[in-house]
Amino acid sequence: MTSVMAGSTIRQAARRIRPESQLEEQLAERYIRGDESAFEEIVASYQGYVAGLTYRLLGWGGDVEDVVQEVFLAVFRNLGKFRGDSSLNTWLTAITVNKCRSWRRKHLLKMKLLKIAGRQKQAAPPRSDQGVMNRETFDRVRRTLQGLPGHYREVMVLHYMEEMPITEVAEVLGLRRNVVDVRLSRARARIREKLADLIEK
Amino acid sequence: MVEDDLKQLLIQTDRAAGPAVAPRADLASRIRHLDRRRRRITMISEPIALAAGLMLAMGIFFWTGKKPISIAKPQAVPPELVQNTGIPEVPTTTPDTKAELAQMSLALVQLQAEAETQMLVVRQLRAWERQQARLAELERQLAAIPDPLEEVRRQVEQAAYTMVYHADLKYNKLNLKDSAIQDFQRVIKLYPQTRWAQVAQNKLSEIRYNRKGALL
Structure with a gap:
């Protein structure tokens, strides 16, 4: 907790200096004052960041x-x-994580019913060049x-793919x-069980 | 090393998955439109839901309150009263009624089976949710256990502080200067990584300086 609080204090100090974070604050302030174009901005x-994060979380x-x-409806x-209290980026990330959880909950029932009815959807093929x-x-x-529990998948995506430090993931x-830390270590153990040969390669 | 490899594998897979969706230039206006539409739907749907609920309740009330239609077996007419009019005998149940009843029974059985399946899924989902809640609770309890390394560090600091405090007391109040100097030296030897080692070092330098001054 102390480290998270210390991290927050350092982030607040950094925000006073970083121009991007000042811009974020100005956007929110403009919207509060009635400038509708702030939402467009x-x-x-x-949009790209939220879409990418959603894609990975799902x-x-x-x-x-x-x-x-x-996500953007909730933001609006x-x-x-x-x-x-936190940066706009952190706030948006938290909203995205929550909306992905809601989507998973809603579709878990649907997926189970489809599975029972024997009409499961086939996974979509990768879209990019298969040379990668x-x-x-x-x-x-x-x-x-996808087989990881949702809360393990979230920490893996945020820490390894979004490259957030652990304190920010915690926030x-x-x-x-x-x-x-515990969730990351358990998620790693589960992935290692299934993909040990790929990781060693 | 394994963690780096795992990270690389995930990043490569992410690249292979390609972009999520093409960005939409009109997303902001779509969001505003969606917000207006949902607010309108919420305003309209509440009274409609109330009306539908009332109608359903009334329908159930009337359906269960209706008396069942009893198809009475017609009385046999004595032959002497039957005139030769050629009127055929009335059957007890018509083929149409039988077929309808059979269809309704089948539909009812199917509905029951579907309802049971869905209830089973709902029960499984609820059990899973309870399990997840329990797991989250256990994780919280695990996280509440203090870090042992941190605890050891704190105790080391506490021990170093106590030693420095007593050494200072010996030097200034109890006039046990030699013992105090030994204690300060022990703090530096035993707890070199703590800040109290620096305090002890400063105290020793002060003592040496005072002694030099006294000699001069």
Whole structure:
């Protein structure tokens, strides 16, 4: 906790110096003062980031567009209440994580019913050039990540793919640093079980 | 090393997955439109839901309150009263009614089976949610256990501080100067990484300086 608080104090001090964070605060302030174009700017600046994060959190599948819409709808409705306790980026990340959780909960029931009815959807093939990775490896890694419990997948995506330090991951998820460490270590153990040969390669 | 390899594997997989979705230029206006639409739906749907609930309740009330239609077996007409009018006998149940009843029974059985399946899934989901909640609680409890390394560091600091405090007391109040100097030296030897080692060092330098001054 002390390290998270210390991290927050350092971030606040850094925010006074960093121009990007000042811009973020100004956007929120402008919106509160009634400047509607601030929301457009936020959407334009963060649309790519939110879409990418959603795609990863849903295990490179799922209804990314729907979730992105839900995220920005929540931002639109709650931007007036944003007080700058954390950065806009952290706030958006937290909203995205929550919306992905809601989507997973809603679709878990649907997926189970489809499975019972024997009408499970086939996984979509990778979209990019297959020279980066072959299809089988991609499918294995994706299935492994999708098979992780949601809260393990979140810490893996935020720490390894979004390259957030653990203190920031803890802040986004509203957890203590120890809990994030424990979840990361368990997620790594599970992935190593399934993909040991790929990791060694 | 394994962690770096895992990170590389995830990053490569992420690159192989390609971009999420193409960015939309009109997303902001879509969001505003969606917000207006949902607010309108919320305003309209509440009274509609209330009305539908009332109608359903009334429908159930009337359906269960209706008396069942009893198809009475017609009385046999005595032959002497039957005139030769050629009127055929009335059957007890018509083929259409039987078929309808059979269809309704089948539909009911199917509905029951579907409802049971869905209830099973709901029960499984709830059990899973309870399990997740329990796991989260256990993780919180685990996180509440203090870091042993941190605890050891704190105790080392505490021990060093106590030693420095007593050494200082010996030197200034109890006039046990030699013993105090030995204690300060022990702090530096035993707890070199703590800040109290620096304090002890400063105290020793002060003592040496005072002694030099006294000699001069």
